Every structure is written in C-alpha cells, then in structure tokens.
Amino acid sequence: MEITDVDVVGRDIPLADDFPVSYEDHLTTDHAFVRLHTDDGVTGYGEGTALPWFTGETTRSMVAFLDDWLVPRIEGATLDDAARELATFGSDFPHNAGGKAAVELAILDLQGKRAGVPLWELLGVRHRETVPCVYPVPGLSPERAREVTETGIEAGYRRFKIKATGDVSADVARIDAVLDQLPPDATARVDANTGWESYPKAKAAIGAISDRSKIEYFEQPVAPDRPEDLLKLWEDTGIPVYADELVHTPSDVELIGRKGLTRGCHLKLAKTGSLRIMADMARTANRHRLNATAVSAFGTSLEASAILHLAAVIPAIPLACELDPALLAEDPTDEPLVVGPETPVPDGPGIGVELDDDLFE
Template sequence: MKIVDLEIYQASIPLHTPFKTALRTVTVAESIFVKMTADNGITGWGEAPPTHVITGESLASIHYAIDKLIRPILIGASLSSYAHILAQLEKVIVRNSSAKAAVDMAIYDCLAQEANQPLYQYLGGYRSSLENDYTVSVNAKEQMQKDAKLYKENGFRILKVKVGKDTAAKDIARVAAVREAVGEDVLIRLDANQGWTAKEAVNAITQMEAMGLNIELVEQPVAAHDLLGLKYITEHTKTPIMADEAVFSSQDARRVLEMGAADFINIKLMKAGGIYQAMKIANLAEIYGVSCMVGSMIETKLGITAAAHFAASHPAITRFDFDAPLMLADDILEGGVHYQGKGKTITFSNQSGLGIKTVKESYLQSVKREGEW
C-alpha cells in the first residue's frame, strides 16, 4: 500500500459560545485537514489546528510544513514501512507538532482500514468507551456557576474549570462558586494554563484544600519551562498536579517523570506530533506508574476521533478531555466517534480506521496551491 496523494484543506467552524482560558479566547475553530490516498483506494484523514500560544503554529505554517517539507517524503512511500515514514516525519522539520500529527493520523487511519479494524483495536483495544468531561471557561464567577450547573444537568460528572487569568483570590472565588453550584457528586479538575507562579499556586491550592473544595487535580499551574516550580507545587500540596504544556515529547516526559515534577501527564496529539510519538509518552508513563489524560486543542471531531482512538488503546490513559466538538456550532463529519448522553460518554463504531464516512465539503477550502494565503 503506497501513498499516491496528499490533499490539504482549510476548515473553519464557529463555536456556539466563546472558549476562554488564561491564554486566549476562541470564537472560531480553524484547522488544516489532510486527506491521504493510497494506491489501493484507501483514504485516510488527519487534522491540525493552529494553537499559536501553545504549539506556535499558524494555518500558514502548518500548510507550508505539510505541503513543502512533509509531502515529498510521503508520496510513493510504502505504508507497510510506516515506522520508517514516521521516523522521517520526525526528522524532516523540528517542532511543528500539529502539522506532523495531522499526517500521522492519516497514516494510522489508512493502516487500520487495511487491517479492517477500528483504530483503537488496531492500537491495542484496551477499552471501548470513554467518560468525557466538559470545560467551564474562565468568566465572572456568576457565569461560571451558571455554566457548571447546566453541564451537570446535561449529565456530566466531571468538570474541567479554567483558572489562572486573574488573581489567585478571584480564582478561588470562582472555584468555590462552581463547587456550590454542582454539589459534591461532581469531580472538579482545574486548569490554570500556566497562569500562576509556583508560590501563587501553592497558596491557592492549599487554601482550596482548607476550604474543602475537593479538587481532583490541578493542570499546568506554572509556565511550561518551569519544571522546578512544577516540582515545588507537587511537593507542597496534597492535590495531585498534572503536567500539560510542560510535556510535548517523550524527552519532556522523561524529565518530568525523573524529577517527580508532576503526578499526572496530559498527552495531546498536537503537542506530541501524532499517535506514534504519543504512544512513547504513554509507555514511559506506564513504566513510572504514572497515569495520563489525553486532551485536545479546539479541534473538530476529526482530530478528536483520532485522539479518542489512541486514548482507548492504552492502560496508562485514565482520563479523557474531548469536549471540543461539543462547543462547535456544527459537526463537520459523518462518522467518527459517537457522543452519547449529550457528550458525557464516547463510543466507537465497528467501522475500520477512524470510521470517517464523509467530511462536509461546505466547511473545506482547498489550500493545495501555493499563494492562496
């Protein structure tokens, strides 16, 4: 099975409600889609959203990386030697992890289709359903309280609450308001998106512990590069700490694990560069006895479908953050993963690969030709 074509598209879908974190506010989900065609007629899909404040990529840079640097190593390559292709993919350009992830997804989609298996089974098939969370954007505490109550009413048992945008005191008030709104039977995990200093984080977390707010974990409280600060927080709080932006690669994961800088790791295909590299992180975490979450950027159901298949394949992955498609005004796919119960549970079809039947062409714009930017 040889790769004979790689088409590139730009997709743009509005969100029904703005998504707000300590780093950015998003109102439209934009992505680069790739469609890989093999000589036996199998087609595979992949997605790369530009997340400037995390991966440093833009729509233009993703397109250029795929079209001018990655495409030449793919056309004519045999997918039976996919490990060789993916090793080349890692070397052809440094970083550009989302661009690499889109191509990696398409490769695995083709491989699983050829094997006539859903991708999660092709990768190991550890579980067949996932419990999803829903994110409460950072807003005034009254709005966050209202949002959290609605998400609980929709059936979500796990809420991911964004903090880190203002002072720690305001964040504590926000979290307290959310806890009051949802009661004690909902898991609350916090995501500061690098918004605190180490001392601010310890102060805020210990206050929330004293208040009995019962936080499941706190994700990336300090700047991505501040591993000593992350370690300080982990050692000076009872609440588990999760590394997110601090871990892009397996080398990053090794440093965090060796230092004992965090209790959990959040793996994202867009940070790791795809499933092949993400699997290395999960395997390494398993060796250290550390559990992982698989999360996402603001992606369509295409990217989330690939991430969910990966997450279902590995025993070290115990938490799942795949609510991004629920924030979009429309579903761009026919096929992919199934959201049950307003999105609380994710299940998989018995279709091979990613299970994508069609992509709505009305949302796609071809950017195959140079100069369309």
C-alpha cells in the same frame, strides 16, 4: 496500496461560544486537514490542530509546511513507504507538530482500513471500550460558570474542568462557584495554563479556594520553566498536580517520572505531532506510575475520535479524558462524534470518522 493524490486545506473554525483561558479570550481554532487517495479506491483522512501559544503554529503555517515539505515526500509512495518516510522525516525535522499529526492520522486511517481493524489495534492493547470524559468550564464569570456547570450536571457529567485565567481573585470566585454547584459525587480539575506563573502566586490562589475537597488535581499552574514548583505545590497542598505545557516529548515524560514531579501529565497531538509517540509516552508514564490524560485540544470529531482510540490503549488514566468537538461552531465530518460522560471507542476500521469531502472542494 499507493497514495495517488494528497489534498490539503486549512480552516480557521470559530468556537460555538466564548472560551476564555489564561492566554486569550479564545474565539477561533487553527486546523489543517489532509485527504489521501489510494490506487485501490480507499481514502484516509487526517487533521492537525494548532495551539499557537504552545508551538507557534497557525492554520497557514501548517498548510505551508504540508505543501512544501510533507506532501512531496508521500505523494506517489506506497502506504508503507509513506509511513516510513513520515517517521524518518518527523524525527529529523523539528517542530511542526500539527502538520505531522495531520499526515500521520491520515496514514493510520488508511492502515486501519487496509487491515479492516479499528485504529486502537495499531496503537497497542485495549484497556477499555468506553472512555470517561470531562465537561469543560471556560474562564467565565462565576454566574456564567454556574450555568455551564449546571448544563453538564444535567447531561450526566460528574467530572469537570475549570479554566483559570491568571487573575487570582476572578479565578477563585469562579472555582468556588463551580465547586459549590457540584453534587456530592462530582469532582473538578483546575487548569491554569501556566497563568499562576510561580509557586507563591499559585500557592496563594489554591489557599484562597473555600473548599478544596472536590478538586481532583491542578493542571500546569506554573510556567513550564519552573518544574520543581509543581512538586512543591503538590507536597505543600496535598492536592495532585499534572503537567501539560511542560510535556511535549517522551523525554519530558521520562524526566517528570524520574524526578517524581507530578501525579500525571496531559498528552496532546498539537504538542507531540504523533499518535504513535503519544501511545509510547503513555506507556512510559505507566512505568513511572504516572497517570496520562488524553486530550483533544479543540479538535473536530476526527481528531477527537483518534484520541478515543489512544485513550483505549492507555494503561492508566485519571477519572476522565478531555475531548469535546461540540466546542466548535463547525464540525466538517461525515458523522459528528457524540461525547458524553462515557464515550464509546469507535469500532469501525481506521479512525471511524471521516471528513466531509465538500471541505476540500
């Protein structure tokens, strides 16, 4: 199987609604899409989703990286040679996680289709056929946060994620409003995206929350250059802490596990650039008895489906993973993924979701 043509397109996709976080009032997301044609008529699709505040990438930089560096290396190559070239080049060439992820997903999609197996079979041993998912609550006013939470409750969700923005008083009011809304069997995790900055500020925010009994964990409450603060918050509050912005590579997971800094970590393609490496990171986390949360950060149904395959092979996950292409106003796929409290892992060959070819016209 030889790759005869490579198509690349970038797209800034607006969000369906406001999604304030600690970095900004998020309005659009950055995407690069890849389509690989082969000489036997099989097509593979990939997506890179950038998080500029994590890695500095944007839609335009991902497309430029792909056009200038990766496409010339894989076009005209056999599928196996392209996979080897990507692995070698990816380890030698720094950064550009989104662009690398787009090509790797397209290659994995082709490999799965060639073998007639779902993507998870290429990543490891399946541990689950459905993946529990969390319902997101952006950094909104307490009143709007209650409305969003009620929508999730009515849809059957019992696991929620509350965004904090760094304004402690506003964050506490929002967190209290959501927690008060939850039924007895529900929990919520709180994601500050480093917005609480340091131990004193984070400790004050946590201490101001009225009822912490329904909090599953706090995600990256402090800056990534303060890893010891994560452990101190966990020890002093008794509530688990997870790392996100701190975790980009397998060595980051190894460091957290060796030092026992957190209860778990978040794995994202936008940071790591490789689904295969993310699977290795999950196995490393398991060796250190860490949970690993698989996350699709504003990905379309294509990336979200790939993350479902990853979640299927993660040995230990917490109560829910995070993926919701419904956050996007546009989902340029042939069959948008329906996410619910328990979401089935696609069972067709490859990723199981394809891009709308009109995207490339």
